[in-house]
Amino acid sequence: MSYPCPKCPWILKSSGGQTQHINAVHCESADNIDNIEPEEHFTYQYHPNLTGLHCDHNGNFIPSDMPPPPFDAHTQSAENAWHPFDDRIEFDFANYHFTTAQSSAREINQALDIWAATMKKYHGTVPWKNATHLYATIDQIQHGSAPWKVYSIHYQGPLPAGTPPKWMTKKHELCTRDSWLVLHNQLAMWGTQSTY
Template sequence: MLHIRCSHAGCPQRFKCQWGLTYHLRTVHRNSNWVNSDVPSVGEDFHDLDGLGHISPGAESAQPSWSQPPSPEPQQAPPPRPSQIFHPHLTGNPLPPGTLPLPRTAAQPTDWSPFESEIQCRTADFLYRCVEMSAGNIDELLELWALDKMKSDQLGPFTSYEHMYSSIDAIQLGDAPWKCFTVSYTGDVQPSDPSWKSAEYEVWFRDPEVIMTQMLDKPEFDGHFDYAPYIGLDKSGKQRWSDFMSGNYAWRHSEWYLPLL
């Protein structure tokens, strides 16, 4: 009775004694690694070897072949999808790679920036917002305040209304402050020319840099716009343009500005 199986993985041979198995391993599987695992029993139509590892009478002269394990099916590649190639250097992130952004911190109760003290802040709020005092009256009040402070060798909260206005304009909270400048015609003016050539006109504006800084500082805008130029590709790998940062203009200007940074 053949009750000893070959210990080589995938080999279905069985033997009557241990030395027959040893002979088989040294001759057939001499250059293979031994694997001590049971193998499944062979079918009835397979001709077993005798104890010496020879084919029994009536067996086919050709070496038996055992079935190889089925090869795994190749995995299907994921379907193509749109992608973006961002600029390698101008990423819009000032932090080193892998660094978490700094947490947002609330202002301290004693922080009156951009004012130097609480008295400056409250005086500006009262004169400018509450009573809407004129510039001339503000200067008069500040002069009286300074005369009183001179007795103790101290200064008033502001030196003039311009000083107070500039402190108010330096406030970073809220909307960007309005600014104004005047323009007029600079050519030759004849007596018969229309009146607009000799008139001055006010131009009111907000600083675009301040507006952009305030937009970038708001957490509500996070993830709603692109911080860096990029090349957009569709499913077929062709470039597509959808907004300003995906255009060639933004990418070209990034190449121009990079040597200056």
């Protein structure tokens, strides 16, 4: 036997399921589903502060079509826009090989050799000696105010008889950032690239 919902296309397996569905989805009384208007059944109370309306950093309401203010990051400036890279070329090279192409260390070394040969004609140098040097520069990247933190962890429980697994006896490194700060920085950057 099936129990169709009178308000939507759902078909329920029992009358109890139908009642629960109507109460949960349609927020109406199952006894008087056709007779009670929502205005007669509900009382709405609004929170005095949590309204979801657009406001500035001081909490003053602003028009909903006003664009967000520019991102104000004390770590970003015209002098260090590509930091820890010297310029866009260095950043693009690292970004392409590390993120886009996901080049191996051997491929990065080969690309650096070609770049070095090209720069030699102009008595210039490349910014990195090898892939390891490039990785060290990438590891220096800090965006916003959420630096990396490294924690040393190890198993502290009882060891099984015989030879325990290696993971139980070794120390491990956990690299992490403060999730709240990361989210805060992401939302701040997102606000500079979109409009309401």
